[in-house]
Amino acid sequence: MRRALEILLPMSSVVLFVLAWQFYVDWNDIAPIYLPAPSAIVLALWEMIADGSLFVHLGATVLRIFVGFFLAAFFGILLGLLMGMSRLVARIADPWVAALYPLPKISLIPLLIIWMGTGESYKILISAISAFFPIVMSTHAGVRQIEPGLLKAARDLGASARQVQMKVVIPGAIPSIFSGLQLGMGVTIILIVAAEMIGGSSRTGMGYLLVHAGQVLETEKVFAALVVLAIMGAVIIKTQQWLDRVLAPWADLS
Numbered sequence: 001m002r003r004a005l006e007i008l009l010p011m012s013s014v015v016l017f018v019l020a021w022q023f024y025v026d027w028n029d030i031a032p033i034y035l036p037a038p039s040a041i042v043l044a045l046w047e048m049i050a051d052g053s054l055f056v057h058l059g060a061t062v063l064r065i066f067v068g069f070f071l072a073a074f075f076g077i078l079l080g081l082l083m084g085m086s087r088l089v090a091r092i093a094d095p096w097v098a099a100l101y102p103l104p105k106i107s108l109i110p111l112l113i114i115w116m117g118t119g120e121s122y123k124i125l126i127s128a129i130s131a132f133f134p135i136v137m138s139t140h141a142g143v144r145q146i147e148p149g150l151l152k153a154a155r156d157l158g159a160s161a162r163q164v165q166m167k168v169v170i171p172g173a174i175p176s177i178f179s180g181l182q183l184g185m186g187v188t189i190i191l192i193v194a195a196e197m198i199g200g201s202s203r204t205g206m207g208y209l210l211v212h213a214g215q216v217l218e219t220e221k222v223f224a225a226l227v228v229l230a231i232m233g234a235v236i237i238k239t240q241q242w243l244d245r246v247l248a249p250w251a252d253l254s
Helices: 002-028 038-051 053-085 087-100 105-116 120-144 148-156 161-198 206-215 219-247
Strands: none
Touching: 002 038, 038 053, 038 219, 053 087, 053 120, 053 161, 053 206, 053 219, 087 120, 105 120, 105 161, 120 161, 161 206, 161 219, 206 219
């Protein structure tokens, strides 16, 4: 019964919200250009599915998200581990990370457009840069928070430096690394869509779809695109959390 309630209550809240939204729009006869009814949004979404335009834009955005994210994950985890294991690397990299992390990455978009144009490279780079810093900081923090007693015990038992790193340090830092990856993924999604909205010569992506629909006052398509983005983000994050539990069950992430 408790499990059923945990599933039904969130679904019920969504259904009630949609019904209330439909009733409010119909009762007040609000023009679709200002606030379309959920039925109109579903119709617009179906039209984009039928003509294939939704899959073109969604596919382009998802591809950019994962390319930028994997670049950030690879280099971010690598640098974070090096910073955690080497005081010299930490002293060199820490001022740069501390200075660049709080910098609003979206402010780099005009500069990157000047340098790289409005093609694919600038979108992927801005998303990779944005995800890179939270991944670095989380990985570094995870390594530094390893219990010193565990390291001493491993060395006393005859473990080599490599074995200590592979068997103690990295597994112990996994929870923080996964937290950084989840945060980095969220930032990547945001910045990819923003980059598509601000500039894009390819004329593809969910960000471009949002801007184009807004320019021609197709509010139903704007809401439909927002719904798709919300579902896409939820699916990616939940899949990432599931993979975290499968790959590292000892991390006890939920």
